[in-house]
Amino acid sequence: MERHEFGAAVRHLRESTDPSGVGLPVGGRRVPGLRREELGELAGMSADYVRRLEQGRSHPSAGVVKAIARAMRVGRADYERLSALAGYAAADGQVPTDLGPGATRLLERFSDTPMIVTDAAMNVVAVNSGFLALEHWDLTGERWEWNVAWRIFCHPFAAFQQSDADAADHETIQVAQLRAALLRYPGDASLAAMVDEMRTRSRRFDTLWRAPRPVAAYESSATFTQSDGDSLTLVENLIAIPGDDLAAVMLTAEPGSRDAARLVEVVGAADERAVVKVGQTGPG
Structure with missing residues (x-):
């Protein structure tokens, strides 16, 4: 076969x-x-x-x-x-992390939409200023603090809340992405170490890893609480960028809603930079 x-x-x-x-x-x-x-x-x-x-x-x-x-x-x-x-690992077996021109253009052209770009292992590679304006990604000082899956299972965001159904969908997506990445990049020691650490630290992740659920749709809703106490509910959609083996997470509000109006205010007050590359020590 x-x-x-x-x-x-x-x-x-x-x-x-x-x-x-x-x-x-x-x-x-x-x-x-x-x-x-x-x-x-x-x-x-x-x-x-x-x-x-x-x-x-x-x-x-x-x-x-x-x-x-x-x-x-x-x-x-x-x-x-x-x-x-x-039946082989690739030449170096490492998850590629380069922010290609396609992903860069996506971040630039949707500057009014909060967005992040991740590699195949769900490490954040770059964000736009609209995403930073949501103010929810606090830094922890941990090795994998910029990994989406790690933060969901091992160090959740205080300003990020989901219903049980949306949380279940979100977790299913993360497990599916990591399992696919480990299959494609079996030689990536950092990815393997992170998965092992997550299975040790998170019983929920270990359960889903051993018995993964099928992904119904690559989206979920979440409520983001701002520093002023206000909040807005956005839908997260995961979009593949195949050429560079990256993915974009776009956050949008229901058209015409109160959340859509609030999102315009939040993004409008953001830093002018359209693309912010991210590393282990934070955006730079």
């Missing part, structure tokens, strides 16, 4: 690759993407071997996976997926 899934993934990527993006001429093509002969030449293998891979009749080495990914110039997420389907 894994061979067929790997082959299907290679074929999909090959047929989706823009020839001009890998230095090949575009004209005279009957079908989109690369021909098997072209992929083979770029990756240093025969077209027949590419065919056998796509048909699930050969199992690639880790070097072949890397050569195919490099030949098609795929993004980090696609490379990690190919590696996982072939």
